[in-house]
Amino acid sequence: MLTMFMVVVRCCSSLSMETIVSLCRKRGFIYGSSEIYNGFNGFYDYGPLGAELKKNIKNEWWVEFVQRSDDVFGLDSSIIGSPLIWKASGHVGGFSDPMVDDKKTKRRYRADQLFYKKVGDAYVTVHEAEKTEECACLVDAPPDVFAQLPPPDDPRRPGDLTEPRDFNLMFETNVGATDASTAYLRPETAQGIFVNYKNVLSSSRLRLPGGIAQIGKAFRNEITPRNFIFRSREFEQMEIEYFIKEDDWEPRHAEWITRCKTWLLKIGLKDELLGYDVHRDNLAHYARACTDITFKFPFGEQELQGIAARGNYDLTQHQSASGKSLEFYDEVAKEKLIPHVIEPSIGVDRLFLALLCSAYEEDGDRVVLKLSPLVAPVKCAVFPLVKKEPVLTLARRLYEDLREEFACDFDVSGAIGRRYRRQDEIGTPFCVTVDFDTLDDNSGFP
Incomplete structure (x- = not known):
């Protein structure tokens, strides 16, 4: 008997990050990295269910934007490239x-995520989540005020914050044995696309308009992950x-915003949790426009995906x-040009x-x-109603047939209701119960 287990539920409007983190740990979606060594801040390991979910996200994105596109081609560039790439970019x-830094505890903070205000005759420093209308950003504090600011976690120590200084976010490494071999783990995947643009142009059917897509790891030494x-x-x-050609950027930018939002809805995000943030005054110096698709996370509405009209800066x-030409020759207009780009970018995590x-x-x-x-x-779970033959063998046969095409689970442990609950908790959309009726009418079998 094939059934889709459905239940009327209420939305958890007060969802907390603690709840999500606990679920991820309990059910094997995500673990903290290096847990047996007390963890490593800012890094995470994906467990059995997390690895599957992450793979499915990437597969669906690739199918939608590469496999089903006539004008987008795939790439997988190296994580470490010439350091000259990062100098040029x-x-x-x-x-x-x-x-x-906190001078006493040596704890480090991002200055643009701290705010200050005056309370009576003293100043206090607060985190971004605690800021109020009268607060100003720490990076804008004048020197005389900054000298009186305490660390955000101990208001009793005015003046115990160091002056703001720039901290480069790239991870350094060495290639080879010499000290002069400094290289970097890439902080973004975009530059691998730009430096391979001419290679893809000459070895594929890439023309204007047309794109190069990539899925890959990036690394940023965040001060406060x-x-x-x-x-x-x-x-x-x-x-x-x-x-694209320069004069084509506005309609193409609008088109990609729509395409990206449509895909996010397709894979299951709720429309009411999505929004837009159109950048106007805080654009990168090379950008013509940028629109973020936002999501209402438990900790607030934040950027989920950025779609930028990036110009031809890179x-x-x-x-x-x-010193190598990266121009495109337009055979119709009989002219050379350096293309502009629209950049839809989203983090898998x-x-x-x-x-x-x-x-x-x-x-x-x-x-x-x-x-x-x-x-x-897990796409489907198969449950034999009882641990007896021939129900058990029939259920096992169905499970083995299904797992040729889908990620499936076979569960004989506990009452049938408890088995459904376990699948509910990990998001399994279909469950199949093999019972005594199945023996009579062979339902679900060819």
Whole structure:
């Protein structure tokens, strides 16, 4: 008997990050990295269910934007490349966050995430989540005020914060045996696309408009990683650089915003949790426009995906620094040009967290993850009603048939209701119970 287990649930409007973190740990979605050595801040390991969910997210993105596209081609560039790439892109000189230290405890903070205000005759320093209307950002504090500011976690020590200084976010490493071999773990995947643009152009059918897509790890030495996997030091990106002519950027930018939002809904995010943040005054110096698709996380509404009209800054920089032409020859207009790009970029880990938050619901004391079948780590669970033959053999046969195509689970432990509850908690969309009726009418079998 094939059944889809459905239940009326209530949305958990007061969902907390503690609840999500606990569920991830309990059911094997995510573990803290290096736990037997007391952990390693800013890094995470994905367990059995997490690895499946993450793989499904990436597969669905690749199918949607590469496999089903006539004008987007895939790439997998190296994590470590020539350090000249990062000099040309501006990361070596300008990829930094303002940092301050507690002089006594040596604890480090991002200055742009701290705020200050005057209370009576004294100043207090507060974290971003605690700021009020009268607060100003720490990086804007004048020297005479800054000299009186205490650390945010001990207001009794005025003046115990260091002056803000730039902290480069790239991880350094060495290639080979010499001290002069400094290289970097890539802080983004985009530059691997830009430096391979001409290679892909000459070896594929890439033309304008057309794009290069990549999924890969990136690394940023965040001063204060926070909110679980939302901001970590090792993360994974799904990114496209869509190359266009300059005068085509506005309609293409609008088109990619719509495409990205449509896909996010398709894989299961709730529309009411999504929003937009149109950047107007805080654009990167090279960008024409940028719109973020936002998500209402338990800790607030934050960027989920960025869609930027990035201009032709990167290709121009790499052409200048390398001395190699990165121009495209337009055979119709009979002219050479350096393409502009539209860049849709989304973090796999951040999307993973959004999917769990969007899917989480409760029914009394039961947790129900309403994940889309497109991304659910387990697509179907098979339950023999009893541990007796021939029901057991028939159920096992069905399970083995299904797992040829889908990630499935076979569960004979406990009462049937308890087995359903376990699958509810991990987001399994379909469950199959093999019972005595199955023996009579062979339902579900050819």
